[in-house]
Amino acid sequence: MIESLLVANRGEIARRIIRTAKRLGIRAIAVYSEADADLPFVAEADEAVLIGPPNPALSYRNTEAILAAAKSTGAQAIHPGYGFLSENAEFARTVEASGLIWVGPDADAITAMGDKINARNLMAAAGVPVAPGTTDPAADLDAAVSAAAEIGYPVMVKAAAGGGGMGMGVAIDEAALRTEYDKVRAFAERMFGDGSVLIERYFPRVRHVEVQILGLADGRVVALGERECSVQRRNQKLVEESPSPAVSPELRSRLLAAAVRAGEAVDYRNAGTVECLFDPATEDFFFLEMNTRLQVEHPVTEYVYGIDLVEEQLRVASGLAPTFDPDALTPGGHAMEMRINAEDPKRFLPGPGVIRTWVEPAGEGVRVDSGYTEGNTVTPFYDSLLAKLIITGATRAEVLDRARDAVAAFQIEGPKNNVPFFAELLTNEEFRSGTYDTAIVSRMR
Structure with missing residues (x-):
């Protein structure tokens, strides 16, 4: 069993992971931002390391700071919890390349399922039912309109790189699609650095x-x-x-x-x-x-x-x-x-x-x-x-x-x-x- 674990997260999920780690006799290490210094998870860990200011990009998403904390504390493994870096394939690869244990699926699985279009295509090939939708990104608005006409309205417009309900919009007709496509694409580029858009049949009562x-x-x-x-x-x-x-x-x-x-x-x-x-x-x-x-x-x-x-x-x-x-x-x-x-x-x-x-x-x-x-x-x-x-x-x-x-x-x-x-x-x-x-x-x- 792992002997020391760095929890690369905060709040309730950090406390949750720390609780199990300590029950199993695993040394639990917390990382925290300046904004979270007084939260319970920091005090409950066996050791805690300040990794940056409140901005998550400079703390909980700061891979260099987290890896430095793991090295300085002698952590053997990293548990990412949910959110932040938990579905970041590059981080998972970096953790393992650093000689640490990644408590999660391997980077290839994260990559395969991180893109909604790729995931849909993989699932269809594996015999898992998928809703009618595009097998490739809708490259532009005209492609989106053409795909929606073939699928049938209403449609869901999704950020291909999104997750957790983020980057989605519903279009009941072509006029709505023209608005939602631009909105979702802009959001996806801003939030995920990838403006790829998926068009999928929308089911209103599911x-x-x-x-x-x-x-x-x-x-x-x-x-x-x-x-x-x-x-x-x-x-x-x-x-x-x-x-x-x-x-x-x-x-x-x-x-x-x-x-x-x-x-x-x-x-x-x-x-x-x-x-x-x-x-x-x-x-x-x-x-x-x-x-x-x-x-x-x-x-x-x-x-x-x-x-x-x-x-x-x-x-x-x-x-x-x-x-x-x-x-x-x-x-x-x-x-x-x-x-x-x-x-x-x-x-x-x-x-x-x-x-x-x-x-x-x-x-x-x-x-x-x-x-x-x-x-x-x-x-x-x-x-x-x-x-x-x-x-x-x-x-x-x-x-x-x-x-x-x-x-x-x-x-x-x-x-x-x-x-x-x-x-x-x-x-x-x-x-x-x-x-x-x-x-x-x-x-x-």
């Missing part, structure tokens, strides 16, 4: 379902069930649950088999997620993208399968067998995660500030993975995620009841936060019935 996969050290790929991720604002997830209330046993079998094929197509190792769109009316599903990292919502899978996914990541990276029997996976119970963000609960606009009050709920089936505590300052430099409220139980009905009580008990004063939104959601009949889709939040507003 669910977003994903499958957790784990590529084992022995070369096998296993699927650890599905997660329902359809509660979203601006294509960004707010709630995830497992199992999905919309997935039948027959559909689950097809979904998991397709996800395994997706992983096998790129010789996948470590944790990853195969994201799909699912049409409840037809029970058809389509490959959306593959996230080559640990997901924010991994705790719901941990409960249902009774494993620690960070531990499994570390075992794979160390060349060790998993803690579970891959041939005898036995899921059970239900889990739900709510992303507690520093944002207005109505318009979902960021609202940083000093946390004057922070009281986490507790009790049976309640877990809080937080990045902050009372007295900390939520700055505008990073993602608005404050904490993840994870609720577990024997049934979905039990989880919904526990979630309602936990949300009522969660007290945050200072920065704006979306706790009131979850109180509203948990009384929404569409959500409680389990029949919701990706447009539920817009219907609530």
